[in-house]
Amino acid sequence: xxxxxxxxxxxxxxxxxxxxxxxxxxxxxxxxxxxxxxxxxxxxxxxxxxxxxxxxxxxxxxxxxxxxxxxxxxxxxxxxxxxxxxxxxxxxxxxxxxxxxxxxxxxxxxxxxxxxxxxxxxxxxxxxxxxxxxxxxxxxxxxxxxxxxxxxxxxxxxxxxxxxxxxxxxxxxxxxxxxxxxxxxxxxxxxxxxxxxxxxxxxxxxxxxxxxxxxxxxxxxxxxxxxxxxxxxxxxxxxxxxxxxxxxxxxxxxxxxxxxxxxxxxxxxxxxxxxxxxxxxxxxxxxxxxxxxxxxxxxxxxxxxxxxxxxxxxxxxxxxxxxxxxxxxxxxxxxxxxxxxxxxxxxxxxxxxxxxxxxxxxxxxxxxxxxxxxxxxxxxxxxxxxxxxxxxxxxxxxxx
Numbered sequence: 001x002x003x004x005x006x007x008x009x010x011x012x013x014x015x016x017x018x019x020x021x022x023x024x025x026x027x028x029x030x031x032x033x034x035x036x037x038x039x040x041x042x043x044x045x046x047x048x049x050x051x052x053x054x055x056x057x058x059x060x061x062x063x064x065x066x067x068x069x070x071x072x073x074x075x076x077x078x079x080x081x082x083x084x085x086x087x088x089x090x091x092x093x094x095x096x097x098x099x100x101x102x103x104x105x106x107x108x109x110x111x112x113x114x115x116x117x118x119x120x121x122x123x124x125x126x127x128x129x130x131x132x133x134x135x136x137x138x139x140x141x142x143x144x145x146x147x148x149x150x151x152x153x154x155x156x157x158x159x160x161x162x163x164x165x166x167x168x169x170x171x172x173x174x175x176x177x178x179x180x181x182x183x184x185x186x187x188x189x190x191x192x193x194x195x196x197x198x199x200x201x202x203x204x205x206x207x208x209x210x211x212x213x214x215x216x217x218x219x220x221x222x223x224x225x226x227x228x229x230x231x232x233x234x235x236x237x238x239x240x241x242x243x244x245x246x247x248x249x250x251x252x253x254x255x256x257x258x259x260x261x262x263x264x265x266x267x268x269x270x271x272x273x274x275x276x277x278x279x280x281x282x283x284x285x286x287x288x289x290x291x292x293x294x295x296x297x298x299x300x301x302x303x304x305x306x307x308x309x310x311x312x313x314x315x316x317x318x319x320x321x322x323x324x325x326x327x328x329x330x331x332x333x334x335x336x337x338x339x340x341x342x343x344x345x346x347x348x349x350x351x352x353x354x355x356x357x358x359x360x361x362x363x364x365x366x367x368x369x370x371x372x373x374x375x376x377x378x379x380x381x382x383x384x385x386x387x388x389x390x391x392x393x394x395x396x397x398x399x400x
Contacts, residue, residue, distance in 0.1 A: 003248055008043055029398040032091035033071050037061070039389040041068075041125070042328075042376040045110035047118035051075045053091060054135075055381065055387060056123045057394055058105040066104050068125060070096040070135055071394065088385075093397055097135060099150040103127035105171045106155075113180040115381060122153065126170035128184050129157040132197060158193055158204040163250075172217040172283075179225040186215035194242060208245050211239060219286045219294075229286060231296055235278030237307065250298070251312040252305070269302060285329045291337040293352070294328075297326045303339060304329060306355055317355045321348060321364055328376045332383045337365075339386055341374030347388050347397070368397060 025261075033055075033076035043060030053073030059066045071093050078089035087132040104127060111122040121135040132154040138146035157167060168189035176182040181198040182205075190213055194206040210218075217231040226242045229251070231258040280299040292309040304326055306317035324343035331338055338350045348364040355362055370393040377387055387396045 012074050014363050025263055030395055031073070031091040031093060032393050032395040033095075035067075035069060035095075035394070037067050038392055039394055040375050040376075041105045041108040042108050042387060042389045042394065043108055043123070044380045044385075044387050045114055046381050047115055052120070053385075054096070054110070054111060055394060055396075056108050057389065058101075058125065060104040060106075064102045064126075066101045067098055067362060068101055068105060068108070068123075068133065069098040070123075070148070070150065075394065084179055085326075088398070088400070090093065090398075093396075095138075097148040097150045099133070101125070101127065101131075106170060106307065109173070110170050111180060112175055112177040124173065124183060126177055126185060127172045128167045128169055129155055130170060130173060130183065130195060130202075131155050131242075132202075140315075143161075146392075150354065154197060154202045156195055156197070156204070158201045158207055164369045168377075171215060172355045174219045174228070175186070176220050176225050177233045178220075179222055182225065184218050184220065184228055186210070186213040186218040186230055190215060190232075192228070192240070194217050196350055206242065206245065208240070210240065210248070214280075214376060216281065217283045219284055221286050222288050229284060229294060231281035231284045233280040235281060237281060237284060237294065237296060238273070239309065248314070250279060251294070251309055252281075252307055252315070253313070281326075283329060285331050285338075287331045287336070288333055289331065293336075295331070295338055297329055300325050302326060302344075304338075306338075306352065317352070317362055319350060319353065322346060324350050324373075327374060330378050333379055333381060335383060338380060339377050341377035341388055343373040345370045345373060345390070347386065349386070349399075366399065370395065 027148045039057045040060035041332050044055045047052050055071040056067045073093050074093035075088040076090040077086040080087050105125045108125045109385045122132055124132045134153045137148045137152055144328040162376040168187050170187050172187050173183055173185040181193045182198055185193050190209050190211050191207055192210040193204050196203050196205050201250040210230050212234045215230050220225045223319050229239045231237045235254050236250055239249045239251055243399040281296050282299050284296040294307045296305045296306040302320055302322040308316045322342040322344050326342040336352045340348045347368055349366040374388050374390050376389040384400050385396050
């Protein structure tokens with residue numbers, strides 16, 4: 001089995017007929033931006049003082065030529081005569097700034113404090129190490145016009161070696177929304193590291209061995225600066241408390257034999273399970289609506305696991321509406337909706353309000369098709385738009 005969580009991004013899968021009811025798919029208002037490179041990393045931000053969108057995208061090439069790019073979205077308004085207000089009907093996207101990076105970016109995230117403090121625009125990335133960049137924009141009052149530029153602000157590594165080629169790659173990270181001084185990273189060396197970026201050039205506060213093998217993703221629980229969760233190549237999801245790292249809680253660990261999965265799923269993860277192998281978990285997402293809920297995706301699988309911290313071991317829901325491997329999941333900023341993107345070229349949204357109730361079957365409430373496999377998805381800051389990376393294109397779609 002290929003244990004690289006990102007190697008499948010380069011694969012092209014045959015698209016089977018959708019299993020999602022046609023009425024959930026629509027032709028929504030959308031805007032798009034094409035880059036010169038295939039796009040993977042994706043995050044969207046905006047400030048409370050402006051409707052202008054900023055979207056960060058990055059490439060994922062297995063060579064030494066990768067890109068980090070900031071896209072500016074200028075809103076095009078539409079008059080809402082009924083309410084006497086203006087709403088954003090579309091965005092005019094332009095490239096603000098771009099920079100070359102040596103290694104593939106496995107994840108990027110805007111500084112979560114930016115909506116409150118818009119004077120400093122920072123974005124973090126993970127690759128062979130953790131980096132924090134700042135977007136410098138010229139003062140509009142100046143007579144001469146300078147172009148915005150991206151500058152590297154911090155490079156954080158917890159290794160004594162200065163040769164970046166020898167560093168164990170970081171698979172992901174999470175910037176704490178409650179305390180933006182802290183970022184936690186995950187690595188293929190089975191560790192998670194907590195960073196304090198408020199101290200000079202940044203320091204590693206804590207490092208722990210989190211799993212038995214590669215850690216593929218890590219997230220803080222919503223509204224919490226102490227508790228985080230991680231998923232791994234060993235197939236488990238664990239929860240840690242930074243105040244007591246002597247212990248961790250395993251909230252999901254598949255049984256050695258999962259015949260029930262083999263009778264349901266059709267992708268390779270089911271074959272692995274039937275053979276008694278643990279299926280790696282590539283990505284997880286912690287809910288912004290219900291701090292007890294976690295979503296996770298398996299390697300090469302159309303299954304999305306929904307777990308509840310109060311009921312460990314068994315998922316309260318398994319979503320199977322994609323017909324090819326799922327690549328990305330993201331919770332709504334404030335509601336109980338889950339956004340997903342997959343190799344079947346579909347972007348789906350689930351309403352998980354009734355998740356886990358036996359009499360209710362969870363199905364997508366909204367969806368649309370892209371032209372190519374969807375590598376990544378995200379919400380805007382208020383959840384009224386979503387964005388998806390597919391091929392070289394970043395597409396923004398309105399939900400209102």
